[in-house]
Amino acid sequence: MIQLAPSILSADFANLEQEIKKVEEAGCDMLHIDVMDGHFVPNITLGPPIIKSLKNKTKLPFDVHLMIENPDQYIAQFVEAGADIITVHSETCIHLHRTIQLIKGCGIKAAVALNPSTPLVMIENVLEELDMVLLMTVNPGFGGQKLIPNMLEKIARLKRMIDERGLKIDIQVDGGVNLENIKQIAEAGANIIVAGSAIFNSTDIPETVKRLKENASSNL
Numbered sequence: 001m002i003q004l005a006p007s008i009l010s011a012d013f014a015n016l017e018q019e020i021k022k023v024e025e026a027g028c029d030m031l032h033i034d035v036m037d038g039h040f041v042p043n044i045t046l047g048p049p050i051i052k053s054l055k056n057k058t059k060l061p062f063d064v065h066l067m068i069e070n071p072d073q074y075i076a077q078f079v080e081a082g083a084d085i086i087t088v089h090s091e092t093c094i095h096l097h098r099t100i101q102l103i104k105g106c107g108i109k110a111a112v113a114l115n116p117s118t119p120l121v122m123i124e125n126v127l128e129e130l131d132m133v134l135l136m137t138v139n140p141g142f143g144g145q146k147l148i149p150n151m152l153e154k155i156a157r158l159k160r161m162i163d164e165r166g167l168k169i170d171i172q173v174d175g176g177v178n179l180e181n182i183k184q185i186a187e188a189g190a191n192i193i194v195a196g197s198a199i200f201n202s203t204d205i206p207e208t209v210k211r212l213k214e215n216a217s218s219n220l
């Protein structure tokens, strides 16, 4: 079963509550919240106070994608704000195993993200500890970019690595997902798919969400 995680990066920030209601009513499964610090990525977005203010506006789980340096320093604040899953980038964690334990110690799910240029080997030794792996299919920092095509093969390799070890770990894909490529992404092995501009820039969100889910699930 494919789950859809709309990224609020492309939502209307002046009307976040209404935007979130729209995707919840359309049948999305979790809310993907992109946190950027202007250091790890060349963009700044939002932090714990905004996340906290949205928490009682929706029943959707909060999937918090941290694109920040020194994530350990902020994990407790994001948990307190309402994160249900925290994803850290392997590129920002010197002691990745310790960071994963820190997240799990707060009683929430832990995930690691890899940039397009970061090899899968970076998570090989912590895979058993993870609830989810996020494969970036664009360079992080902005919504509305094009998916890098050779990432499909990386998704398939990660799926094989997880299956060979008999693990049950979610594979999330983030960046450049649209109605045309979501089928290939799901076929490659992703089961949680982020879509920002494809959903929030659409003129008919319920119809787009329905078609994204249909396209992702056809042939599976």
Ligand SMILES: O=C(CO)[C@H](O)[C@H](O)COP(=O)(O)O
Pocket: 007, 009, 010, 032, 034, 065, 067, 138, 139, 140, 141, 142, 143, 144, 145, 174, 175, 176, 177, 194, 195, 196, 197, 198
């Ligand atoms: O993490 C991200 C960017 O760093 C976003 O989640 C991602 O880009 C989603 O936006 P879109 O679907 O428009 O590509």
Ligand SMILES: [Fe+2]
Pocket: 007, 032, 033, 034, 065, 174, 194
């Ligand atoms: Fe993201």
